[in-house]
Amino acid sequence: MAETHNDESGKRHHRDYGIQTPGTKGVPGTKRYAMAIDLRKCIGCMSCVVACKAEFGTPLGVWRTWVKTADKGAYPNTTRVFMPRLCNHCDYPICVRNCPTQATYKHEDGFVLQRYNRCIGCRTCIVACPYNARHLIPLKRTDGNLPTLVVDKCTFCIHRVKKGLLPSCVQTCVGGARIFGDMNDPDSEVAKLLAKEKVTVLKPSLGTEPAVFYIGGDFEIMSENKSYTNRTTQLKEEFNTFKRKHPGDAFGDIVEGESTMYWVKKNMVDFVAEIPHKAGEVGKIIKKLIFG
Amino acid sequence: MDESVIISNAFHHAPWGTPITIYFWLVGASAGSFVISSFGWVFGIKRYKPLALTASFMAIFLLMIVPVLLIWDLGQPWRFFYLMLPGYWHSTAPMSWGSILILSYPVSMMVYCVFVIKGNVTWARATGILAIVLALSTHWYTGVVMELNPGRYINHTALAPLLFLTGAFISGIGGLLLVLWIQNFFLSAEKRISWTLMSEMAQYMMYGIVFDIFLLWLEFMQTLYGNDGEYMGHAEVLMNLFSFPYIWLEMVIGLLIPLLLLVSPIKHNKVVILAASAMVAFGVYGMRIWWVMGGQFIQTFY
Structure with a gap:
């Protein structure tokens, strides 16, 4: 079982500041949805990325889920x-405690969610x-009726989970690498896997x-710093091109x-250039x- | 063991950019300028009374630009008032406190100015004390807002508010000395601010520079001997990609050259004081650049 935030005496160390519900990992009588990703089974087909994009119409250039690859x-x-x-x-999300308008919050079952109607686009949560x-x-989005310039994130597909379905990335994973469920339920597949x-x-x-x-x-692939230092020259150039375009x-x-x-x-010039649109x-x- | 090479990953944008760096600089210069304004009416140093209003007006003017930057930097500018709505306000978010400070600080300065103009010593002192607390708090907040993110290794230091406040003090004095110099052209001889007084302010700026260098040295050691993330921030961001704003703009132009000028035998020379003031005011902006944009850089590759 994954380690919970308890000390030896069993006392729980709460770090649930603000509007987030208390951490529920390993707490009896509560739900705690979690995902286990078995990297031994991932074949890098990116179908999870496509399924997520299709489920939410996520615009070009941003991702709710992605797959990092290393040789x-x-x-x-x-x-x-x-x-x-x-x-x-x-369980103790930094983004939630830093959101100034309570746009992001933690659901009692463990989902960290975003409310577009409250989001002012200050991006404090992204910094956090x-x-x-x-x-x-992004401002430019294919479907103009969908929100722009608010912060977005993975929801663990709460809309599907509440109907008894799996998140779209889990549903579509051909290798069965993504396993989702309530880790507080000892009979769930994810709990058994985490125990084993x-x-x-x-x-x-x-x-x-x-x-x-x-x-x-x-x-090597999980390290933040190695993501920077061990990039190929091609990946570096691709990111530079992405930023330019x-x-x-x-x-x-x-x-x-x-x-x-x-x-x-240049960033300041771009900022000024976007003001007329926002003013409109x-x-x-x-x-x-x-x-x- | 052979190291791996990352061949594909998602691309991420840095969430905060140039408008935030300018905002941090403006708030700092405003707070620094107001501290000088308070010398005469709050702390009772009479020779500073003649420049109180100029310093306050400069502080208010700089702060008036801030909402323009901050509101248009929001993705949803028309929702800026959500920051103050009771059902939305979030006590654990530094930005919630910051939005109150940014609103109340200029109002308190304006009230203070009214009493200064009326010559009401008691109320000018009382409102001045309040305005100083708000000035320092507003700029303290700019340090805290990025400090409280443990995943941002360069920013996650308890020195952040001190670095910001010291930078505020020296950039505020630097900016004010330039404004006072320009103002003197439009005033009669008896109303002009004396160079003796401006030279004294330049010496206060020099003490601030020394303290700022000390803080930067502490921060330098922290990142050099720090954990993996801190060291990467030091080696790759500060000493490499952001070396111009960090080393040249802040340290050399903003601190070292002005320090040498202000401890030299020609420290009371007008040109020297003005040159040091301009360099400090400009150089402190370098810190705002590496702090905000450099602090986010490495993580965009994660």
Whole structure:
């Protein structure tokens, strides 16, 4: 069973500040939905990424779930390893305690959720999240009726789970690498797996108590710093190109190898250029309020 | 053992950018300027009374720009008032407190200015004390808002508010000295702020620079000897990609050269004081850049 946040005397160390419900991992009588990802079974087909995109119409350039890929070893003894990533639905989420409008909150069953109607797009939760699991929905989106410029994230497909279905990424996983369920229910598949297998979580020292567990996790691919230092030159260039062609709506991107001050300036120019659009949106709302 | 190479990953944007760096600088310079304004009316140092209003007006003016930046930086600008609505306000979020401070600080300064103009010493002192507390709190908040994120290794330091407040103090004095110099062109000879007084303020700025260098040294050691994330922030972000704002803009232009000028035998020279002031005011912005944008950089690759 995954470790809970209890000391030897059984006293629980609560870190549930703000509007989040208390941590429920391992607490009898409560539900705690969790996901175990068996990396030994992941074949890197990306069908989970596609299923998630299809389920939510997530715009280009942002992801609720994605699969990180690494090559290990030296030719001819090489291995390719994969690591699916998504919101960790922490028991003690930093994003929730930092949200100034209570737009993000923790459901009593463990889901960390986002309320678009409350979100002001300040992106404090993105700054707070240690797992990069949140994103700002871009201004340009295919379906204009869906929200833009609010923060979005994985919901563990609560709309499906509440109907007795599995999250779309779990449902579609061809290798059966993603296992989902209530880890507080000893009869659930996920609880049995967590009891049987050695599992790791991302950044355990931060005290967030993630609810996404990795089986067969590899330090090389799980490390934040190695994600930066061990990139291929091609991946580095791809990210630079991405930043040049798909500027974020947060004005903080810096392209490696180019002048930092140039990008500081360019971000400000982009910020000013976006004001007329936002002003137009404000105008529409005021018009609607006055004239109905 | 052979290390792995990352061949594919999602791309992430840094969530906060240039508008936030400018906001941090503006609030700091405003707070620093207001501290000088309070010397005469709050702390009773009479020779500072003539510049109280100029310093306060500068502080108010700088703070007036802040809402423009912050509101238009929101994804949903028309929802900015949610930050103050009782059903939305979230006591554990630093930004909730920050939004109250940003609103109340300029109001308190304006009230203080009214009593200064009326010459009401008692009320100017009382409202001035309140405004100073709010000025320091507003800028303290800018340090705290990123500090309380344990996943942001460069920002997660208890020195953050002190670094911000010290930067505020020196950039506020630097900016104010430039404003006072310009103002003197438009005033009659008897109303001009004396160079003796401005030179004294420059010396206060020098003490602030020394303290800022001390804090940066502490932070340098912390990141150099720190955990993996802190060290990466030190080696890859501060000393490499953000070396211009960190080393050149902040340390060399903003601190070391002004310090050398202000301890040199020509420290009372007008040109020297003005040059040091401009360099400090500009250099402190370098800290805001590496703090905000550098603090987020590594994680965009995770």
